[in-house]
Amino acid sequence: MRTDGATAEPTGRGDVLVVDHLVRRFGDLTAVDGVSFRIAAGETYGLLGPNGAGKTTIISMVAGLIAPDEGTVTVAGEQMGRTAVAPKRHIGLVPQDLAVYPELTARENLVLFGRLQGMTGPQLTARVAEVTELIGLTGRAKDPTKEYSGGMKRRLNIGIGLLHRPTLLILDEPTVGVDPQSRNQILESVERLSVEGMAVLYTTHYMEEAERLCDRIGIIDSGVLQAEGTRDELVRLTGAVDHIRLSGTGDTHAAAEALRALPSVSQVDVDRRELRLTVGDAPSAVAQVVTRATDAGMSLADVEITRPDLESVFLHLTGKALRD
Amino acid sequence: MRPLWTMAISDLRQRARDKSVFIFGIAVPLALMGVLNLVIGNLLSRDLTPVTVAVSVPVGDEAGQSLVGTLRSLGDIDGVGGFDVRVRPVSPSDVRGLVAGDEADLGLTVPDGFGAALLQGAPKDVTVVDGGGGIENDVVISVVTGTVDRYRAATVAATAAGRVGLPASDLAAIGREVATSLPTIALTEGRASDEQLSTTGALVAGQAGLFLLFTVGFGVLGLVNEREQGTLARLRSMPMRPGLIVAAKALVSFILGVVATTVLLTAGSLLFDVDFGSPLAVAVLVLCAVTAGTSITFVIARIARTAEQSNVAQSIVALVLGIAGGAFFPLNAGGVLGTLLDANPVGAFIRGLGITSGGGGVGDIGVPVLVLLVFAVAMVGVSRVVPDRGDAL
Ligand SMILES: Nc1ncnc2c1ncn2[C@@H]1O[C@H](COP(=O)(O)OP(=O)(O)O)[C@@H](O)[C@H]1O
Ligand SMILES: [Mg+2]
Numbered sequence: 001m002r003t004d005g006a007t008a009e010p011t012g013r014g015d016v017l018v019v020d021h022l023v024r025r026f027g028d029l030t031a032v033d034g035v036s037f038r039i040a041a042g043e044t045y046g047l048l049g050p051n052g053a054g055k056t057t058i059i060s061m062v063a064g065l066i067a068p069d070e071g072t073v074t075v076a077g078e079q080m081g082r083t084a085v086a087p088k089r090h091i092g093l094v095p096q097d098l099a100v101y102p103e104l105t106a107r108e109n110l111v112l113f114g115r116l117q118g119m120t121g122p123q124l125t126a127r128v129a130e131v132t133e134l135i136g137l138t139g140r141a142k143d144p145t146k147e148y149s150g151g152m153k154r155r156l157n158i159g160i161g162l163l164h165r166p167t168l169l170i171l172d173e174p175t176v177g178v179d180p181q182s183r184n185q186i187l188e189s190v191e192r193l194s195v196e197g198m199a200v201l202y203t204t205h206y207m208e209e210a211e212r213l214c215d216r217i218g219i220i221d222s223g224v225l226q227a228e229g230t231r232d233e234l235v236r237l238t239g240a241v242d243h244i245r246l247s248g249t250g251d252t253h254a255a256a257e258a259l260r261a262l263p264s265v266s267q268v269d270v271d272r273r274e275l276r277l278t279v280g281d282a283p284s285a286v287a288q289v290v291t292r293a294t295d296a297g298m299s300l301a302d303v304e305i306t307r308p309d310l311e312s313v314f315l316h317l318t319g320k321a322l323r324d
Numbered sequence: 325m326r327p328l329w330t331m332a333i334s335d336l337r338q339r340a341r342d343k344s345v346f347i348f349g350i351a352v353p354l355a356l357m358g359v360l361n362l363v364i365g366n367l368l369s370r371d372l373t374p375v376t377v378a379v380s381v382p383v384g385d386e387a388g389q390s391l392v393g394t395l396r397s398l399g400d401i402d403g404v405g406g407f408d409v410r411v412r413p414v415s416p417s418d419v420r421g422l423v424a425g426d427e428a429d430l431g432l433t434v435p436d437g438f439g440a441a442l443l444q445g446a447p448k449d450v451t452v453v454d455g456g457g458g459i460e461n462d463v464v465i466s467v468v469t470g471t472v473d474r475y476r477a478a479t480v481a482a483t484a485a486g487r488v489g490l491p492a493s494d495l496a497a498i499g500r501e502v503a504t505s506l507p508t509i510a511l512t513e514g515r516a517s518d519e520q521l522s523t524t525g526a527l528v529a530g531q532a533g534l535f536l537l538f539t540v541g542f543g544v545l546g547l548v549n550e551r552e553q554g555t556l557a558r559l560r561s562m563p564m565r566p567g568l569i570v571a572a573k574a575l576v577s578f579i580l581g582v583v584a585t586t587v588l589l590t591a592g593s594l595l596f597d598v599d600f601g602s603p604l605a606v607a608v609l610v611l612c613a614v615t616a617g618t619s620i621t622f623v624i625a626r627i628a629r630t631a632e633q634s635n636v637a638q639s640i641v642a643l644v645l646g647i648a649g650g651a652f653f654p655l656n657a658g659g660v661l662g663t664l665l666d667a668n669p670v671g672a673f674i675r676g677l678g679i680t681s682g683g684g685g686v687g688d689i690g691v692p693v694l695v696l697l698v699f700a701v702a703m704v705g706v707s708r709v710v711p712d713r714g715d716a717l
Contacts, residue, residue: 063561085563093561097554103338115330116562144341160558 014040016076016090016168016199017062023070024057031057033223034071039168044190044200046214048207048310050322054223055203056096059172062201063093076167089118092166094158096173096203102146106137106156109145110163117164127163134189135159151182158186162193169193170201175209187212207310207322217310219317226317231310232281238316240308241266242282244289246275248300258296259289282307327564331572336579339542349539349584350591353531357592360527360652374408375460378428380416387439387475391432391450394471395464409464423455430454430461432468442475521678525600528592529677530651532585533670537617537642539584541635543577544570544621548634574618581614589677601680605689609676612696616669619703620645626710645670672696 017039024032032054039045047055060066062073064080064087073080075087100109110128119127132141135155145153154174162169171190175183190213194200204210210217211231218228227234246255256268256275264285267278275293279285282305290303314322339345377395381388395409412428419431431453441448450472454461521529547570550556559569589610593600600606620641628634646652649670665671676692 060557063557065557065560082560083566085565088561088563091561093558095554095557097557099554099558101334101338101553101555103341104334108334108337112330112334113558113562116327116559116564118563 014042016041016043017045017201018074019058019062019071020074021071022058022061022068022073024054024061024066024068031223032061032068035220035223035225036071037218037225037228039199039201041167041199042194042197043216044194044202044214046210046217047201047203047220048205048210048217048314048322049203049220050205050320053205053220055220056172057223058220059093059096059170059201059203063091063170064088089164090167092161092164092169094161094169094171094174096176098153098157100145100153100156100160103144105142105144106132106148106159107141109156110160113160114163119164127165131159131163136185149182151178151185154178154182154186155189158189162198166198168199168201172203173205174202175204175206205322207314211310219310219314221314221318221320227313234310234313235308238308238313240312240316242279242285242308243306244277244279244282244286245302245304245306246277246289246293246298246300247273247302248298249273250299251297255293255296255298258292262288262292264288327562328568328572328575331559331569332575332579335543335546335572335576339576339580345539345542345580345584349535349542349580350587353535353588354591354595357528357531357588357596360531361524361596373458373460374410375430375464376410376412376428377430377432377464378412378414378419378422379432379434380414380419381434382436382438385434385437385439387442388434391434391468391471394467419451420453423453426455428455430464521674521681522598524596525598525677525681526650526674528589528596528598529600529674530646530649530670532588532592533613533649533673534642534646534651535588536581536585536613536673537620537645537670538638540577540581540614540617540621541624541638541642542580543575544573544618544625545628545631545634545638546576547573547625548628549631552631570622574622577618577621578614581617582610585610585614599681600677601683602685605680605684605686606677608686608693609673609680609689609696612693612700613669613673613676616672616696616700616703619700619707620669622707623703623710626707650674667695667699669696669699672699 015038019035019037022032022035023030035054035058037045047058049055057066061068062075062080064073064082064084067082076090078084078087078090080087101112104112107128110131111124114124114128129138132138135158137152137156137159140148140152145156148156158171158174161171174190175186178186187209190200190202194213194215200213202209202213214231216228216230217234219226219234227237229237252270252273252275256270259265259275259277260268262285264281265277265279269276277289279289286303286305290300293300311322314320379392379395381392392411392413396411412422414422416433419428419433422428423431431451433451433453435448435450438448438450450468452465452468454465547556550559556569560566589600589606592598621638624634624637624641628637645668648665649668649672651670651674672692672695676689676696679688679692
């Protein structure tokens, strides 16, 4: 785990993406300032940061849409660039703005981009049908996309990106402006892809999405990668810990004594009919905690877990709230 | 090459679906041709009525006689169908009376010593009595004025020669020579080949040339649209050379332009009974004009940030070039302005069609073809130099 944009280590075997010291300026503004990270095969990596943090600019350089002022992007061992062709075969881009043709049907959109990816014939036809099914548009595949709802367009947008089974799928805030149902569908399909072994680069400003989907998360603000690691590693950075709160009747003091003996519990505070426990990892400890307290003669009315989240990590790192 | 056609075909399919190319590339110009043909066509092709001119010329005045000859020859000029000028030689005192009594539409009095004065470089004025007739009188008056001006210019030249030491006898000869060998003025002079197009033919050619500039916009300017739509980013992430994206748009512009212009010229010539001559030569002109038109869109795609801006820019360019090129009415100018007008693709296209409809083949349209191609090269050059405001190309 690193807490700054230190130089990426030499390419590891499994690394699908190596981003090394990227810098991109727009006039006086340095939108991306020395960002380095890498993604291993099959890994889902999240870039979490507020609007204007530089996420889209990073994605644009990773996908070879714009050239970095400094630094390099390597995809599957090949250097990415605006005119590079080979590394682009390995990526599937799902741009933040809907990138579908409104006059064309879902099918026609998929076929067009499939062809541009070099797919042809029965292989293309079969894959188009498969992806149409995957994104839940089979019934509407022959309607022009301008007649679709926002959520349907978003799903198609993703479908086009993963059509050619890219080694690295790049999703730029795919759930912005989407109804909760479509949003859930999108998150589920990303989870499925990562199970299938596709590496994913996912940007978002929703911490729940990053927590739910990503193996590792890079926290970005003002063009700088502030920290990266697993969710737990990041949380540990803040020094914050998990709590379990138990309330109920019976012998709270006996329960407190019993719980103190548990190795996963580091501290127990008693406050009248309520116990407040400090634990290492609340979800894994909670079952044991409840059993032990009940055995000790406490009858529980309520159990509540509180964990520090990425929101507090962001606040800790930048002194700002993630959401404005 | 495959991605190029894949993109172009997909684009053409979309253009076909949203119908706007059909509306702006074919329906609107055809409708305009019809309307303009009614309005301007009737105005211009109206037959001119005969004019009677009462002229008094001093006996033995050579210059005066040649003026009368010029007027008589007006009736012989092609394209001014049926414009008959009857010249009635009368004595000086009768001129005014005849015009006043409606026996003549116009009176001309050539003063005594007109020719001699010319030779001395101090010409005398010809008196014109206008009976208040229509456009026909104006034509005659302009011819007379033009002729007299020619004489004046010739004598000035001759006088200048005298100052450097020519003997008076030679001077007189030169003056006579210049005056009589002058081309027979105004209506034949400056006749561009486009005037070989009938009024209606010029309209069809002009509207086809003008709307061609709109039609080609549906290709390359689509780039600006794709940028707004987000699809440009996706196209750029595809494994192909980025230049192919622009090339596909240019191909679409080209195909749309060729199809629309061919339809317009064909429909126009059938509906309005115009013959543009050699199909091969016309095809060459269409290809070159579409190339020139497409080249403009490269510049606009660089400058415009939004689809709206690009549409406005495209309309302005099309109208300015269309009007300057004579899509609505012929414009004539000399000097630098004339050269600028000549460098205009719409003008070159119309002139080229004038040549083909006059019977010219591929070998005769070299000048308009060259103008169109040089224009295209210049525009593509400009588009390389202009900074890319929208990151489109
Ligand atoms: N083409 C551009 N021209 C000028 N500034 C830009 C451009 N693209 C992005 N920026 C600026 O760079 C910063 C990062 O933008 P972006 O990468 O879009 O952030 P995010 O995707 O995290 O919301 C912002 O301040 C934005 O205004
Ligand atoms: Mg963004």
